[in-house]
Amino acid sequence: MKLLITGGAGFLGxxxxxxxxxxxxxxxxxxEQLVLSDQFEAPADLRADARVQARTSxxxxxxxxxxxxTFDGVFHLASAVSGECEADFDLGLRSNLDSTxxxxxxxxxxxxxxxAATRLVFSSSVAVYGPDPAxxxxxxxxxxxxxxxxxxxxxxxxxxxxxxxxxxxxxxxxGRATRLMTVTVRPGxxxxxxxxxxxxxxxxxxxxxxxxxPVSPEVSHxxxxxxxxxxxxxxxYEASRDAFVGRTAMNQxxxxxxxxxxxxxxxxxxxxxxxxxxxxxxxxxxxxxxxxWPKGAxxxxxxxxxxxxxxxxxxxxxxxxxxxxxxxxxxxxLSA
Amino acid sequence: MKLLITGGAGFLGxxxxxxxxxxxxxxxxxxEQLVLSDQFEAPADLRADARVQARTSxxxxxxxxxxxxTFDGVFHLASAVSGECEADFDLGLRSNLDSTxxxxxxxxxxxxxxxAATRLVFSSSVAVYGPDPAxxxxxxxxxxxxxxxxxxxxxxxxxxxxxxxxxxxxxxxxGRATRLMTVTVRPGxxxxxxxxxxxxxxxxxxxxxxxxxPVSPEVSHxxxxxxxxxxxxxxxYEASRDAFVGRTAMNQxxxxxxxxxxxxxxxxxxxxxxxxxxxxxxxxxxxxxxxxWPKGAxxxxxxxxxxxxxxxxxxxxxxxxxxxxxxxxxxxxLSA
Numbered sequence: 001m002k003l004l005i006t007g008g009a010g011f012l013g014x015x016x017x018x019x020x021x022x023x024x025x026x027x028x029x030x031x032e033q034l035v036l037s038d039q040f041e042a043p044a045d046l047r048a049d050a051r052v053q054a055r056t057s058x059x060x061x062x063x064x065x066x067x068x069x070t071f072d073g074v075f076h077l078a079s080a081v082s083g084e085c086e087a088d089f090d091l092g093l094r095s096n097l098d099s100t101x102x103x104x105x106x107x108x109x110x111x112x113x114x115x116a117a118t119r120l121v122f123s124s125s126v127a128v129y130g131p132d133p134a135x136x137x138x139x140x141x142x143x144x145x146x147x148x149x150x151x152x153x154x155x156x157x158x159x160x161x162x163x164x165x166x167x168x169x170x171x172x173x174x175g176r177a178t179r180l181m182t183v184t185v186r187p188g189x190x191x192x193x194x195x196x197x198x199x200x201x202x203x204x205x206x207x208x209x210x211x212x213x214p215v216s217p218e219v220s221h222x223x224x225x226x227x228x229x230x231x232x233x234x235x236x237y238e239a240s241r242d243a244f245v246g247r248t249a250m251n252q253x254x255x256x257x258x259x260x261x262x263x264x265x266x267x268x269x270x271x272x273x274x275x276x277x278x279x280x281x282x283x284x285x286x287x288x289x290x291x292x293w294p295k296g297a298x299x300x301x302x303x304x305x306x307x308x309x310x311x312x313x314x315x316x317x318x319x320x321x322x323x324x325x326x327x328x329x330x331x332x333x334l335s336a
Numbered sequence: 337m338k339l340l341i342t343g344g345a346g347f348l349g350x351x352x353x354x355x356x357x358x359x360x361x362x363x364x365x366x367x368e369q370l371v372l373s374d375q376f377e378a379p380a381d382l383r384a385d386a387r388v389q390a391r392t393s394x395x396x397x398x399x400x401x402x403x404x405x406t407f408d409g410v411f412h413l414a415s416a417v418s419g420e421c422e423a424d425f426d427l428g429l430r431s432n433l434d435s436t437x438x439x440x441x442x443x444x445x446x447x448x449x450x451x452a453a454t455r456l457v458f459s460s461s462v463a464v465y466g467p468d469p470a471x472x473x474x475x476x477x478x479x480x481x482x483x484x485x486x487x488x489x490x491x492x493x494x495x496x497x498x499x500x501x502x503x504x505x506x507x508x509x510x511g512r513a514t515r516l517m518t519v520t521v522r523p524g525x526x527x528x529x530x531x532x533x534x535x536x537x538x539x540x541x542x543x544x545x546x547x548x549x550p551v552s553p554e555v556s557h558x559x560x561x562x563x564x565x566x567x568x569x570x571x572x573y574e575a576s577r578d579a580f581v582g583r584t585a586m587n588q589x590x591x592x593x594x595x596x597x598x599x600x601x602x603x604x605x606x607x608x609x610x611x612x613x614x615x616x617x618x619x620x621x622x623x624x625x626x627x628x629w630p631k632g633a634x635x636x637x638x639x640x641x642x643x644x645x646x647x648x649x650x651x652x653x654x655x656x657x658x659x660x661x662x663x664x665x666x667x668x669x670l671s672a
Contacts, residue, residue, distance in 0.1 A: 089506060093437075101429075134582025134637060135480040144471040144482050148501075148584050155502040159495045165484075166491040170425060246470025248484050301470060 001029040004071050006059050006103065007078035008036025011186055012123075014043050016075060016230045021049055026073065027119075027238045035071075037062055037078065060094065063102035067109040074120040075233060076103060082127060082153035082289065083192035089152060096156035104163055108172035121237045122164045122177040124249045126222055127154035129294045141222075141294040143251050143301050150292040151194075161249045169247065177249035178236045181224040181297060185320035187330065194289040198223060201259070202266055202317060205277035206324075208333030213259060214283030215290050222254030222297035224309065225316045226323075235305050245301055253309035255316070256296030265313035269321070274333050337365040340407045342395050342439065343414035344372025347522055348459075350379050352411060352566045357385055362409065363455075363574045371407075373398055373414065396430065399438035403445040409455040411569060412439060418463060418489035418625070419528035425488060432492035440499055444508035457573045458500045458513040460585045462558055463490035465630045477558075477630040479587050479637050486628040487530075497585045505583065513585035514572045517560040517633060521656035523666065530625040534559060537595070538602055538653060541613035542660075544669030549595060550619030551626050558590030558633035560645065561652045562659075571641050581637055589645035591652070592632030601649035605657070610669050 003026065007013040013036065020031055035053050036042045042054035055062055059078045078099060085092030100122075111117045130150030131137040138145060149155045157179075164175035186199040197214055198221060204211035224232070232252045236244070244250065267275035299307065310316055324330040339362065343349040349372065356367055371389050372378045378390035391398055395414045414435060421428030436458075447453045466486030467473040474481060485491045493515075500511035522535040533550055534557060540547035560568070568588045572580070580586065603611035635643065646652055660666040 089508075132480075132582045132584045134584065134586075144468075146480050146482055146584075149498065150505070150583075152502055152506070155498050159498055162485065162491050162495055166488055169486070170488070172425075246468045248468045248470065248482075 001026065001031055001072040002033040002035070002070065003031060004035045004037060004074045006037045006074070006076045009038035009040045009042040009054070009056075010077065011188070012183060012226065012229060013038065013075070013077045014046060015226055016077070016233060017046050017052070019230050019234070021046075021051065026234070029072070058095075059099040060102055063099070063106045066103070066106035070110055070115055071107070071118050073237060074103075074107065074118055075123070075237070076100065076120060077123045079123070079157075080153070081191055081193040082151055083194050083196070085152040085156065086194075086289070087192070092152045092156060096153070097159060100160040100163060104167050104173065108167060111172050117171060117174050119174040119237060120164065120176070121233055122160060122175060123233065124157045124161050124177045124179045125154065126179050126181050126251070126254070126294060126297055127151055128158040128161070128179060128249070130154060130292050137294060139294075140256070140296045140298050141251070142298045143246075143248070151289060165247045174241065176236050176239070176244050178232065178302075179249050179251045180229055180232075181222045181252055181254040183226055183229050184223045185316060186226070187320075187323065187327075194286050195221075197286070198262075201262065201278050202320065203330070205266065205274045206270060206321070206333045207330050209277065211278045212281045213278055214281065214286040215259060216280065216282070217260035217263070218258055219290060220256060220258045220295040221290075222256050222294065223313075223316070224252060224254060225319050227319060228253070228310055232302065232307050235307055239305050243305060245304065250301045251297050251299040253299040253302050253307050254297040255310045255313060257313050262313050265317055269314050269317045270334055277333065337362065337367055337408040338369040338371070338406065339367060340371045340373060340410045342373045342410070342412045345374030345376045345378040345382075345390070345392075346413065347524070348519065348562065348565060349374065349411070349413045350382060351562055352413070352569060353378075353382050353388070355566050355570070357382075357387065362570070365408070394431075395435045396438055399435070399442045402439070402442035406446055406451055407443070407454050409457075409573060410439075410443065411457050411459070411573070412436065413459045415459070415493075416489070417527055417529040418487055419530050419532070421488040421492065422530075422625070423528070428488045428492060432489070433495060436496040436499060440503050440509065444503060447508050453507060453510050455510040455573060456500065456512070457569055458496060458511060459569065460493045460497050460513045460515045461490065462515050462517050462587070462590070462630060462633055463487055464494040464497070464515060464585070466490060466628050473630060475630075476592070476632045476634050477587070478634045479582075479584070487625065501583045510577065512572050512575070512580050514568065514638075515585050515587045516565055516568075517558045517588055517590040519562055519565050520559045521652060522562070523656075523659065523663075530622050531557075533622070534598075537598065537614050538656065539666070541602065541610045542606060542657070542669045543666050545613065547614045548617045549614055550617065550622040551595060552616065552618070553596040553599070554594055555626060556592060556594045556631040557626075558592050558630065559649075559652070560588060560590060561655050563655060564589070564646055568638065568643055571643055575641050579641060581640065586637045587633050587635040589635040589638050589643050590633040591646045591649065593649050598649050601653055605650050605653045606670055613669065
């Protein structure tokens, strides 16, 4: 089978690619070709795999050519992140809305040519929820909570969920949208996402660096580990149409955790010296964005597919430490 | 003040234009210029008004030029209807989604030029509701019912609601989306809307013609008269930002009525001979679309603005008969 991952050089996209290549199959079929589309170059280990073809340019620029191609499946992860979308309104619309629209139209041409509709998993986000002043947000958001996004990023994700649903209803694609929780711990450097600190307050102290937490310790948030998130995307892909149930997006399972619980877990796993590298310094811009996010999420439909949240934040930290085995600099704070 | 009505030559747009011109003011300011944008020519009586400028071409083609203009307010009514959108997927996306996006970007340029943000009323639709198999639809849909559209038309309306909300949040426009109920009785001929029969079963018998009802008599639906709908749009325009409450779309008041009740009212107002011109003949295509629509709607937020539904369907029929005073052919069934 031939697969496409948009955002395939990104953190989640590359991890998904590695997981798929290691499995060798998806939905019972061998993976023969894996196209990674991204504006950035794909990691070397992926480019070295004979099954991988990396295409490095903005997704929007690639979509016209996709009209003549045939894919069995697509994971559509490419997206500008929340901070970028707030800072640059046009960039957000172009990267998230226009690109998704162009991708869906390209894939639709496949069904126009009489070929079976492509299966597509769209990575939406818990950011679709937000309190409309007229509709209070429950403390835990579920699959059927009224979505009223308070950011451009969340708005684009919700809009694309509905595009995916309508292209699917018409039979142009076999689309499934699933709302990812905040993925932590992300490796590397802080990115433009307002949620970046949910990784930073763990990653930086483990690397021996100071980290600033821009929100107060009682802030609660639904999170998931990178590997659990990747497995969730694959499960949603492999679900039968009937098992997915419903047209609208499905929440991924979340571990609902406070910043305080995250730091307590860090102290338990890595010791008090590591924990002490985090200090609180409120950033009003970030705090005001985060204040509009849900405190936690439930995932009843995902549970029916067998998906479960992590059992505790210690597990998420341990997964990160295991992931860093080949990059000792990322863990030099542990031995300091 | 200078106003724009998109879809200004359409049935609702022209009625809104006549109502505004007769009032002479909006939100306390005199109406000096009224631009009617429509792909069809505006009615002669409107073109004859010195305050009116009619622009006849697709909205999408007009938006680039709008970037250099300044409007105090906009009523955005232009839209392909539900039947058209189901029949021609690209037409629907172009007419409803791309045109709205281009309009919002044009209006946004006004705020970029340092001029106060345009106030915009977007006519959304009760068609945004639909039963997602995972989220059963309540029998009466309210402002905060989970919207899961089952048609392309409803999908586009919901997407545009969220675009309006986000452009408003950013301060680019002062937008308000309000969900119109099915407007009946519409004059003229049947249009491409799946809801067209809600007017046809009253209009045709009054004109002395036979009419076919494509759904069963127990089908219930939220409706509103043309004049009540126009008044609702004006009230939403004139509401202060605080009084509108909330960011998401507000339902217009609905009279929730069954087809049987509509026909009983017709018999009461116009007599059994008129009623007898309607016969039932199920159209599976239309019935399947209508089956996914809500049976009724509530409008708690609109009620806070003083908006109320009609008290009975007889009133709606009487309004139509009064509207037809100058076109006796429309009522020749009454005297037959």
